[in-house]
Amino acid sequence: MIRNHLLFAVALVALLYVSCSKVPTPQTSISFEQLLVNSKVNPSTIESDQPLFSWIVDVEGYNKSQLAYHILVASSQEKLNEDEADLWNSDKVNSDKSTFVKYQGKALEALQKYFWKVKIWDEKGASSEWSEIQEFKMGLMNTENWGAAKWITLNKDTRTSPHRFRDYKTGKMKKPELVDGFPASYFRNIVNVNKQIENVQAYVCGLGYYELYLNGSKVGDHVLDPAPSNYDKQAYYVNYDITEQIKSGKNAFGIILGNGFYGQNISWKRDPESDKDLAYGPPTVKLLVKLKYEDGSSEDFYTDENWKEATGPIVFNNIYGGDTYDARYELGEWNTVDYNDASWGNAKVAAPKIKQISANQIPPIKKLKEFEPQKVFKAPDGNWIVDFGQNIAGWVKLNIQGKAGQLIEITTTEALLTNGKDIFQGSTGGGANGMAQIYKYICKGDGIESWEPKFSYHGFRYAKIEGISKKPDADMIKAVLVATDIQETGSFTSSDELLNKMHSISKWTIVDNLHGIPEDCPHREKCGWLGDAHAFCEYALYNYDMYDFYIKYMEDIRTQMRPTKGHNNPEIKFQVPTMIAPGKRTSTYAKIDWGVATMYLPWYNYKFYGDDTIVKEYYEEMRNLTNFYLDFKGENGIMQDGMGDWCPPRWDRRKNPSAMECDPIISANAYFYDVLGIMEIFAKMNNDVAFAVKMKKEQRELKEAFNNQFLVEIPNTKHKWYQSQTATVQALQFGLAPENDIESIVNGLAHDIVAVKGGHHSTGIHGNRYIYTVLSKYGKADLAYQILTTPDFPSQTYIMNSGFTTWPERQFVWEEMEGPTNSLNHPMHSGFAAYFYESLGGIKSSTQQVGFKQFIVNPEFPSKVTSTAVSVPTPYGIVNNTWETKEGNLIMELKVPFNSKAKLQLTTSEFESLIINDMPFDDAKDQYKLKLEEKTSVILGSGNYTIIYSKS
Numbered sequence: 001m002i003r004n005h006l007l008f009a010v011a012l013v014a015l016l017y018v019s020c021s022k023v024p025t026p027q028t029s030i031s032f033e034q035l036l037v038n039s040k041v042n043p044s045t046i047e048s049d050q051p052l053f054s055w056i057v058d059v060e061g062y063n064k065s066q067l068a069y070h071i072l073v074a075s076s077q078e079k080l081n082e083d084e085a086d087l088w089n090s091d092k093v094n095s096d097k098s099t100f101v102k103y104q105g106k107a108l109e110a111l112q113k114y115f116w117k118v119k120i121w122d123e124k125g126a127s128s129e130w131s132e133i134q135e136f137k138m139g140l141m142n143t144e145n146w147g148a149a150k151w152i153t154l155n156k157d158t159r160t161s162p163h164r165f166r167d168y169k170t171g172k173m174k175k176p177e178l179v180d181g182f183p184a185s186y187f188r189n190i191v192n193v194n195k196q197i198e199n200v201q202a203y204v205c206g207l208g209y210y211e212l213y214l215n216g217s218k219v220g221d222h223v224l225d226p227a228p229s230n231y232d233k234q235a236y237y238v239n240y241d242i243t244e245q246i247k248s249g250k251n252a253f254g255i256i257l258g259n260g261f262y263g264q265n266i267s268w269k270r271d272p273e274s275d276k277d278l279a280y281g282p283p284t285v286k287l288l289v290k291l292k293y294e295d296g297s298s299e300d301f302y303t304d305e306n307w308k309e310a311t312g313p314i315v316f317n318n319i320y321g322g323d324t325y326d327a328r329y330e331l332g333e334w335n336t337v338d339y340n341d342a343s344w345g346n347a348k349v350a351a352p353k354i355k356q357i358s359a360n361q362i363p364p365i366k367k368l369k370e371f372e373p374q375k376v377f378k379a380p381d382g383n384w385i386v387d388f389g390q391n392i393a394g395w396v397k398l399n400i401q402g403k404a405g406q407l408i409e410i411t412t413t414e415a416l417l418t419n420g421k422d423i424f425q426g427s428t429g430g431g432a433n434g435m436a437q438i439y440k441y442i443c444k445g446d447g448i449e450s451w452e453p454k455f456s457y458h459g460f461r462y463a464k465i466e467g468i469s470k471k472p473d474a475d476m477i478k479a480v481l482v483a484t485d486i487q488e489t490g491s492f493t494s495s496d497e498l499l500n501k502m503h504s505i506s507k508w509t510i511v512d513n514l515h516g517i518p519e520d521c522p523h524r525e526k527c528g529w530l531g532d533a534h535a536f537c538e539y540a541l542y543n544y545d546m547y548d549f550y551i552k553y554m555e556d557i558r559t560q561m562r563p564t565k566g567h568n569n570p571e572i573k574f575q576v577p578t579m580i581a582p583g584k585r586t587s588t589y590a591k592i593d594w595g596v597a598t599m600y601l602p603w604y605n606y607k608f609y610g611d612d613t614i615v616k617e618y619y620e621e622m623r624n625l626t627n628f629y630l631d632f633k634g635e636n637g638i639m640q641d642g643m644g645d646w647c648p649p650r651w652d653r654r655k656n657p658s659a660m661e662c663d664p665i666i667s668a669n670a671y672f673y674d675v676l677g678i679m680e681i682f683a684k685m686n687n688d689v690a691f692a693v694k695m696k697k698e699q700r701e702l703k704e705a706f707n708n709q710f711l712v713e714i715p716n717t718k719h720k721w722y723q724s725q726t727a728t729v730q731a732l733q734f735g736l737a738p739e740n741d742i743e744s745i746v747n748g749l750a751h752d753i754v755a756v757k758g759g760h761h762s763t764g765i766h767g768n769r770y771i772y773t774v775l776s777k778y779g780k781a782d783l784a785y786q787i788l789t790t791p792d793f794p795s796q797t798y799i800m801n802s803g804f805t806t807w808p809e810r811q812f813v814w815e816e817m818e819g820p821t822n823s824l825n826h827p828m829h830s831g832f833a834a835y836f837y838e839s840l841g842g843i844k845s846s847t848q849q850v851g852f853k854q855f856i857v858n859p860e861f862p863s864k865v866t867s868t869a870v871s872v873p874t875p876y877g878i879v880n881n882t883w884e885t886k887e888g889n890l891i892m893e894l895k896v897p898f899n900s901k902a903k904l905q906l907t908t909s910e911f912e913s914l915i916i917n918d919m920p921f922d923d924a925k926d927q928y929k930l931k932l933e934e935k936t937s938v939i940l941g942s943g944n945y946t947i948i949y950s951k952s
Helices: 002-017 497-511 530-535 537-543 547-560 595-610 611-618 621-630 663-686 689-710 723-735 738-755 771-777 780-790 796-801 827-840 908-912 923-927
Strands: 032-035 052-058 066-074 113-122 134-137 167-169 177-179 185-193 196-206 212-213 235-241 249-257 284-293 298-302 308-310 314-318 322-326 357-359 365-371 375-379 384-400 407-413 440-443 449-451 458-466 477-484 491-494 562-565 572-578 843-845 854-857 869-872 876-886 889-896 903-904 931-933 939-941 942-950
Touching: 002 298, 032 113, 032 134, 052 113, 052 196, 052 876, 066 942, 185 284, 185 689, 196 212, 249 284, 365 384, 384 407, 384 440, 384 497, 384 827, 440 449, 440 497, 458 477, 458 572, 491 497, 491 827, 497 537, 497 780, 497 796, 497 827, 530 537, 537 595, 537 827, 547 595, 547 611, 572 621, 595 611, 595 663, 611 621, 611 663, 621 663, 621 689, 663 689, 723 771, 738 771, 738 780, 771 780, 827 843, 827 869, 843 869, 903 923, 908 942
Parallel strands: 235 357, 322 440, 854 903
Antiparallel strands: 032 052, 066 113, 113 134, 167 177, 185 249, 185 308, 196 235, 196 284, 212 249, 284 298, 314 322, 365 477, 375 384, 384 449, 384 458, 384 477, 407 440, 407 458, 491 869, 562 572, 843 854, 869 876, 876 889, 889 942, 903 939, 931 939
16 A cells, blocks of 8 residues: 555656656667778777777667677678678678677788678667678778888087076086087978879877878877887887878979987986886988879878988977977978078988887877966066966967067966966975976067967966066967867766766866876876876776777786796796876886776776677786785785875875775785776676686685685774775775674774765775765765765865865875975875766666666665756667656656666565656556566666666
């Protein structure tokens, strides 16, 4: 009787809410929304032998799925039919696989264009029309296809500007020394085109940053190309279609070449944990231009010793220090046909040590947004300070009028002094890398002069300008956001503006730190620390298309690996990454909690996208590294290794190391327990039965040892915990906690937060990633909200109230300091914001049917949040989930994409009040062919659903 009354009440709310809705009539029309090869639309430089085909389908109706597919691949559009497809005719394949379908045809040839299309059959056997014709083009594939192209470098450093020097001083040096680094190089050559052009492709590999020019104009809109890597093992080239830019007759090609991370012969050279020679060598570049004519003939144009070279107005460039541009040394129209280069020398042919050159597959770095001054004021020394309102990574853009030789010096910083009167360089001043963030421009004295850097980027919000005669404004100076152009594909918003602001700050902190690698910060270090990378990976995947980005970064980790002796068995050598990848600033071997990025990044990529290629490609490296960490096992069954729960409140490894509440061994072993489970899955995927059995055994034994060693009773309570908030959160997140003790452990965590810490977290990056998700999962959503939003230190809200627009590295009481030290832009602290999607939005991919083939729907939220909307990109299409609470009921609008399923997880009381599309569950079950699992979990096929249930 009570259940009937409850159903009636909920149904009445449902009728009021969806009174105008009707159950859509199922339709069988199938249309292709997107067709992809290697996750790209019509890609131009595929280099895999077996490309992966995917398609996203739009079909109205419910429970729509794929029964079969048929793919055709041909060398021409004319042959793209079932009788003539000369590369691959898959025939009809009975499979529901619509993502990452592996090419099974004839061998693909370098530089060839291919065409493909697909048709599918739905669950009822009805077929689609053939998709529109798509294409993909192969890249150079191997070094032989570079033909006669040669590496060229500057033959002679002819810089004479007195401004070519900078001060270099690390915190350990008594006084600065003058350095000038490798010079920026200018190259040019002429090609004569005497036939009608059909197509022209340029392929450029820069060891160091480059810009390519053709007939006076820059080619493409990339900047800071290409992405950094371990250049001696893996470098990347970029392909440009220049058919429209080239002309009949003479054409002038030009290249400017800067140091980037390749020619880094200044910063870190006194770092005792780094290689002594941090530069790979002087920057060098290789260009191949392939001209295809309408008469069927072809021709190559390329870099060699016949190219001319010179130095020019970029008289200093360093990725950390910045660019110095002396406009008095400008070269005129140096990249045009009629330029007189008689005074230029000939380029030097180089032979850099390099193992492999591959096509760049990740999005390029671009200029993404400009910022105008929000506030301008004078510093005590009389110079002007500009506040751009947002902490970004990038550079400044100038329009200046000055006298010849007038020096304009711009110092960029993230912060002001606490009193707000001057810039504070505590987080960017160069104590770590030896160089302050400074841009220098020397006027030529010829009217308005416009300039922006080419070969460096800084992390900053403020710019102090020295050498100008009037107050700067938006016409004089702007800030430019410069970062990898990843596409934002997910979204989150809620009824709580504090949480929305945290989401925005979390995204900013990630975008600012993507420059071909996942950086720790965009100023002091610019390093790919492995622990930082896995800390924010899941949140990044919710928001952005990161598929290629993490594949590339896994190659950086692989090429960073070095032979390392085992701990217990030093006679055994393992291939182990360093704490940082890529680059020559290597630090030590990767401790467990940092090195597990080697397993976590493939796991997260696989979980979000469902492509097992990354798992199989790096399985041996992951297997080897797992064995390396197992070699740290002590007599107590615990791995004796770990870096620690980085940057908890008030922690300073030199001044206040005890503020790290969690023992590094405990947090590292918690991570390793989780990774052992992942490696069991990976072993099974690779048919490595023996290793899978070993992983299961090791995980079981570690769980027992972990609980024996670290699970303790909290004195004077009935609670238990793992001696810190972080370890307790990790144990609950990873399934380490014994089932019978979970309630007392959750209460122990809550006790420490409330009774001991006064309603605050004490977690660093390891614990902060999961604490809000874990509390919400175990019925403490209001407590999660409380520690997030308390205005008192420490909390995320305290940081926002302190004026930060990105997450700082440290958690300090800022108003007690002269200025905020350490980085103020550290994405490792964005990881917690996955909570917005997985808990508040309630959307997570299944770990059994990965890539959102099946996904979990289970919003867990505090009482103060009354609505949330999330959009999650998946290989099957966008998952939308919007909910609000009304009169004790949750009203959810859920979109399940074609060929995927949702698993709605409910409590018993929620299930008893469930209404789906205006129907009680028993009726909806038949109407929509719903399935029931685990008594209260409902499996929904594709379609749009209005779901209502009681939250009281």
